[in-house]
Amino acid sequence: MTKVTMTVNGKAVSKEVSGNTLMTEFLRDELRLTGTHVGCDTSQCGACVIHVDGKNVKACTMFAAEAHGAEVTTIEGMANADGSLSVLQQAFQDHHGLQCGFCTPGMVMTAAKLLEENPKPSEHEIRDYLEGNICRCTGYHNIVKAILAASGQDVSGIAAE
């Protein structure tokens, strides 16, 4: 067993975990933060994307021990301080950027990083950045639209959903 200590969504947490505990297991089973989803568990689908020390990573392909000392943000930490939805989350709702919703946490976490790195991405840049996030409902169109809208760009020219 290894003791790991980290900050998750602004809160210090400390747990004893076995060496092979994945970040997804740590968040979901130990901390009960079940917003981080496990889709493929092979780092293809991106439903488990979280931020570790400011970088978007796939929580299914990282051990909890590797995040010792890190600042971690999960989908549960993305809303505004008063509990209202962030601009990006609100855009997903407004533009119906989801169908079944399973991939949504990962989409939001990835999109948040994209907008940090590139505040006004083109549609192509958004689709390219979402390469590691799979929506099995194939609802990409409105996801892309939501991200464009969240970046403050006009989405009226985007084909109707």
Place this chain on the structure above:
Amino acid sequence: MYSFEIETPTSLADALSALGQDEAQALGGGQTLIPSLKARLASPAVLVSLAKIDEIKGITAGDGTVTIGGGTTHAAVAAGVAGSYPALAALAGNIGDPAVRNRGTIGGSLANNDPAACYPAAVLASGATIVTNTREIAADDYFQGMFTTALEEGEIVTAVTFPIPEKAAYLKFEQPASRFALVGVFVAKYPDGVRVAVTGASESGVFRWTEAEAALSADFSVAALDGLSLPAEGMMGDLHGSGAYRAHLVAVMTKRAVTAAG
């Protein structure tokens, strides 16, 4: 996964001593090794993470060279060599996806030597030098077939030094589902000649296409490659493409790489 202990040393010396334990294995960014552990294809007793060792991270410019620490992530390489070696930056920035690029490292990729990985093509085409904790290995001696390298047990890739070419480009024909290279070709032009390295195609892993190198060294143009082809024998064949298809793609992608290199 089988159970194992994990250690996260912060110095190379501590990592090497941890790797001296029975059944210990190094963990780079884990983007290949963790899925392999899940599939129970590896069963180390101790996993030694290299992710917190700052001394094997970072990029330093030399005299006509660039040296990249083995623990440097693909994302950091893509950003860090954009000015000094744009073709290498473009390659690094197109491995996997953004989240994978934030974890995966150049040293991990080279130690694994996946036959469809991108970095081996850059290293071999650049005639780069792989620096480990014990020695320096020339790229031509380093790659020894699929998933096989000159690395000894417990040896760690601490850095890679790339001579910067006059012109270079990497062109990857992506397998549409995995986005791994179905065929990837890296062409690099140096004052003393052109090197062409091919990944994704051969059953023996990354290799140099010496016929194309000779033709391009004499005349760095797409026309110089006219009529050159590789045999299908020895090429990987699977549901994504036959050996003959891959052999054909190598010639096509080499031409495209020459065009892109300009």
